[in-house]
Amino acid sequence: MLNLNFGRFVRATLAAALLAAGQAAATDFVIFDQPVSKADRRREYANALLSAVLERTVPEFGPYQIRHAPVHMERPRLFQALKDGTLINLTAYPVSPGWMRELKSVPIPIDMGLQSWRIFLIDEKSQPALRATRTLGQLARLRAGSGSSWSALQSLKDAHLSVVTGSNYAGLFQMLMAGRFDYLPRGVNEIFAEYDTHKPDHPTLAVEETVLLHDSIPSLFFVSPREPRLHRRIKAGMEAMLKDGSLERLVLDYHRADLQRARLCTRKRFELPNRQLDPALLGRQELWLNPFDPRHGICPAPQPR
Structure with missing residues (x-):
């Protein structure tokens, strides 16, 4: 009986070891x-x-x-x-x-x-109006752009900013340059790659110089x-x-x-609510x-x- 139990123990131990090795x-x-x-x-x-x-x-x-x-x-x-x-x-x-x-x-x-620190892509003609902005209330007089399913959309709305949405990522750049909205908030980790990619097709595309949003x-x-x-x-x-x-x-x-x-460091910084x-x-x-x-x-x- 002892030998039988020991044999079972050895087989069980080997099976467990093989299973663990297989998983690893x-x-x-x-x-x-x-x-x-x-x-x-x-x-x-x-x-x-x-x-x-x-x-x-x-x-x-x-x-x-x-x-x-x-x-x-x-x-x-x-x-x-x-x-x-x-x-x-x-x-x-x-x-x-x-x-x-x-x-x-x-x-x-x-x-x-880093993506929650947002600066704007704009048509360069919008820079004077944004440079003159001192409060969120003043910023609300201009129109932000956003993807219709983007997480940042709700924070923009909760801050009572005016927002125009689009369902297609590439189409947002066309909407911006067509004047459908005034600025497109983008994370600091992504905006310059996007600017460099789209600038050849949109010569007046610019990175706004004075405003910073933070939505956490x-x-x-x-x-x-x-x-x-x-x-x-x-x-x-x-x-x-x-x-x-x-x-x-x-x-x-x-x-x-x-x-x-x-x-x-030189930008006007606005904190946006984040209830999500x-x-x-x-x-x-x-x-x-x-x-x-x-x-x-x-x-x-x-x-x-």
Whole structure:
């Protein structure tokens, strides 16, 4: 009886070890979203961060492969595809209540909140009116542009700003230059890539020089609810990169030039309400990069009086 029980114990132990080894060696297949076009550079940072996160977690989770969805999807279709998990199982997007309820979010802003600092794309003829703006009430006399499904839309409305919406990302630039609205708020991490891409087709396109909006809307990794292991992996990697400072270093490596080009320190700054934000996210100060902190070298340290 003792030998029989011992044999069973050995077989069970070997089976458990083989199962664990198989799980450790399992390859995680990541299907990330496509950019709008080859000229759209907004996903470069997210792709670099995703690779860093997956590489960081190889010792614990094993190998991985990154693929991309076969086509670009606008936000409503992307949301449905993520819930299904077949065409795509991971993206990085600004938060919205529906996404937070129905997808598995990783509660660390991928860019430490840089996208929530917004400056404007404009037709250069609008610069004098914006330069003269001193209050949100004055800004409300002009028309903002926004995607109809963008997370920033609600914050603009909650601030009682006038907003014109469009359903197509590329079409918003045409609407701006046709005078349908006066300014298009864009994150400091994306505006200059967009400006450089669209300037050849729109010679009077300009980056507005004097106004800064801040809405504290974070962009997070969102994982299909069908992929709990992938969610655990991305969360573990993001926490590790946040803890050792490599997340902040990657953010600044990619976006320092954008921050300097934006000249944030000289702008009029307006805080927008954000009723969509989980208070737990806002409460973790280590999640948010403050571009005005002198240690980043973006804004000069205040001089002693």
